[in-house]
Amino acid sequence: MSGAENLVPGESDAADSASGQAASAPTVVVAIDGPAGSGKSSVSKQAALKLGYAYLDTGAAYRALAWMLLDRGLDAENPAVVIESLAEFDFTIGTEPEGYFVKVGPDVVTVAIREPWVTSEVRLVARLPEVRAHLTEMFRSIIRNTSKPGIVVEGRDITTVVAPDATARILLTASEEARMGRRSAELVDQSAAVVGEQLRSRDRADSRVVDFMNAADGVTTVDSTELDFDQTVSAVVEVVHLASLRVFHGQHPQR
Numbered sequence: 001m002s003g004a005e006n007l008v009p010g011e012s013d014a015a016d017s018a019s020g021q022a023a024s025a026p027t028v029v030v031a032i033d034g035p036a037g038s039g040k041s042s043v044s045k046q047a048a049l050k051l052g053y054a055y056l057d058t059g060a061a062y063r064a065l066a067w068m069l070l071d072r073g074l075d076a077e078n079p080a081v082v083i084e085s086l087a088e089f090d091f092t093i094g095t096e097p098e099g100y101f102v103k104v105g106p107d108v109v110t111v112a113i114r115e116p117w118v119t120s121e122v123r124l125v126a127r128l129p130e131v132r133a134h135l136t137e138m139f140r141s142i143i144r145n146t147s148k149p150g151i152v153v154e155g156r157d158i159t160t161v162v163a164p165d166a167t168a169r170i171l172l173t174a175s176e177e178a179r180m181g182r183r184s185a186e187l188v189d190q191s192a193a194v195v196g197e198q199l200r201s202r203d204r205a206d207s208r209v210v211d212f213m214n215a216a217d218g219v220t221t222v223d224s225t226e227l228d229f230d231q232t233v234s235a236v237v238e239v240v241h242l243a244s245l246r247v248f249h250g251q252h253p254q255r
């Protein structure tokens with residue numbers, strides 16, 4: 001069983017969305033996609049805080065699954081092993097923007113899943129359609145069960161697969177140079193060249209699975225290359241306000 005901090009999604013939730021329909025909760029759903037280092041996690045968390053919404057980091061689930069396989073010495077290169085491991089993937093995530101944590105079973109892995117040895121293996125789990133389908137159902141269940149008036153969900157396929165009917169759909173981008181600069185400022189114990197190459201190679205692998213470099217129809221692009229952090233958060237919040245107004249006036253979100 002997996003879920004968010006303040007809920008335990010029921011089996012019926014998964015069955016409800018087995019038809020492939022997006023989450024249909026009456027909450028405001030803000031879907032944010034983008035490449036590594038574009039600011040998805042930090043900007044989404046701050047925007048959620050400002051809006052009084054919950055925050056869901058979907059990348060954490062892919063990372064946590066990779067962590068579990070590596071931690072148990074299982075062969076992450078073998079698709080059958082990865083798929084089998086889903087049955088025992090006991091994932092919990094904090095969806096309060098100020099109470100973020102990630103657990104696998106009893107293990108708190110909030111920090112461990114950011115380690116380079118996990119980052120470099122995530123693609124092995126993210127490339128498998130069975131893994132994506134399983135985690136997508138889990139995300140939709142968390143979205144449906146949020147107790148807040150809205151939820152900001154960020155990842156690579158949120159605007160297109162997980163919540164294509166979201167109230168607001170945003171592609172958060174930044175130039176490769178800006179993204180590499182931000183990431184290497186965080187990872188001070190690694191050289192900028194190594195961080196840059198890892199980021200580029202992960203984006204290449206990820207974009208073979210899902211297109212998050214180009215905005216799908218109806219998705220608003222927020223390019224943060226020339227914006228500072230606060231300006232980026234404000235730009236995202238403004239897109240959410242405009243999209244919510246559109247819904248209030250009876251227009252379909254961003255179509």
Ligand SMILES: Nc1ncnc2c1ncn2[C@@H]1O[C@H](COP(=O)(O)OP(=O)(O)O)[C@@H](O)[C@H]1O
Nearest residue numbers: 036037038039040041042182224227228229232
């Ligand atoms: N607009 C911005 N200007 C400057 N720094 C930013 C901006 N957006 C995010 N950052 C910083 O860049 C780093 C990477 O952001 P992060 O949220 O981890 O990106 P992602 O989740 O897309 O990989 C963080 O240290 C964050 O504070």
Ligand SMILES: Nc1ccn([C@@H]2O[C@H](COP(=O)(O)OP(=O)(O)O)[C@@H](O)[C@H]2O)c(=O)n1
Nearest residue numbers: 035036037058059060062122126155156157
């Ligand atoms: N919705 C998502 C989110 C993440 N992922 C995968 O999970 C990895 C880690 O995601 P993340 O959001 O933590 O990555 P960062 O961009 O924050 O470094 C990505 O490199 C993708 O391989 C995905 O496939 N689909």
